[in-house]
Amino acid sequence: MFRDDLLANKTVLVTGGGSGLGLSMSKAFAALGARVAITGRSEERLAAAAGDIGPPDRVFTHPCDVRDFAQVEAMAAAVAERFGPIDVLVNNAAGNFLSPTEDLSPNGFNAVVSTVLNGTFHATLAVGRGMIASGKGGSILNIVTTYAWTGSAFVIPSAAAKAGVLAMTRSLAVEWATYGIRTNAIAPGPFPTEGAWNALMPTPELEAEARARIPMGRFGKHDELTNLASFLISDGAPYINGEVVTIDGGEWIGSGGEFNGLTRIPRDAVKSALKAMRGK
Numbered sequence: 001m002f003r004d005d006l007l008a009n010k011t012v013l014v015t016g017g018g019s020g021l022g023l024s025m026s027k028a029f030a031a032l033g034a035r036v037a038i039t040g041r042s043e044e045r046l047a048a049a050a051g052d053i054g055p056p057d058r059v060f061t062h063p064c065d066v067r068d069f070a071q072v073e074a075m076a077a078a079v080a081e082r083f084g085p086i087d088v089l090v091n092n093a094a095g096n097f098l099s100p101t102e103d104l105s106p107n108g109f110n111a112v113v114s115t116v117l118n119g120t121f122h123a124t125l126a127v128g129r130g131m132i133a134s135g136k137g138g139s140i141l142n143i144v145t146t147y148a149w150t151g152s153a154f155v156i157p158s159a160a161a162k163a164g165v166l167a168m169t170r171s172l173a174v175e176w177a178t179y180g181i182r183t184n185a186i187a188p189g190p191f192p193t194e195g196a197w198n199a200l201m202p203t204p205e206l207e208a209e210a211r212a213r214i215p216m217g218r219f220g221k222h223d224e225l226t227n228l229a230s231f232l233i234s235d236g237a238p239y240i241n242g243e244v245v246t247i248d249g250g251e252w253i254g255s256g257g258e259f260n261g262l263t264r265i266p267r268d269a270v271k272s273a274l275k276a277m278r279g280k
């Protein structure tokens, strides 16, 4: 797909890089020549992931909870000490669960918002200051979701936090362009991961309902997302700044159009009905 050295000589930090899409992106970046640092709360999970990502001289792990700025600062400093200035930050760490809003506790709301919104800010601040100080600039890629702009029932902490991250993406794209820092986002639809599926697709019925909403009729494949991420953080995209790229098989836009529901009826039945209407 890409040249093997697309990301050679880049140091990339991926938050939540020990599992799910973060791990898939980390593997893809390493395969394209990057030095990859991953962080997350579980030291054991990071250690287990590191061997899958690449050789020890190009992979670094440092645990931290992104909700705690002091831990994030220490982690960013450790990465810079190991690999030199960080060129790319991927804000991927997230938390989410389904809950009727009337059943949410303030602490549950805070657990998600402080991970997604505060965590993204903490990593952006710590790493961004380093990018500015190095004079080399860099690239920040935030992983949001399509309901960052539509909102979504039953996940309001995540929807509110991702909307905040989207606003931060666009704001910093303008503010930090002067330092040579590009800030972009990817808005994935459903991509199967253990964490997301356990939290958000608890029954086969919900999974089937989610799949049925996707015009392309299937969930995303991890390499489809990692290809997009690799391009956006690479030197092949130097003028893309402040953009959010949706990758969802047409899901979100498919749920909005007045007549989109007709796609869920067999096409022959639609054609027969229209023919009958015209015949009247």
Ligand code: HXC
Residues within 6 Å of the ligand: 094, 095, 096, 097, 098, 099, 105, 106, 107, 108, 109, 111, 112, 115, 145, 158, 188, 189, 190, 191, 195, 196, 197, 199, 200
């Ligand atoms: C209700 C819950 C809950 C649940 C946690 N809480 N899980 N409330 N339903 N399922 C509440 C707890 O009761 C508690 O409040 C508070 O949250 C903190 O809970 P803790 O157990 O202390 O957990 P904590 O370590 O703080 O982290 C909570 C978490 C975490 C952030 C939700 O479990 C997490 O990160 N899970 C990862 C799940 C995941 O991977 N999600 C996928 C994200 S992908 P009280 O009041 O009781 O003290 C994504 C993209 C969406 O979001 C796109 C889809 C298409």
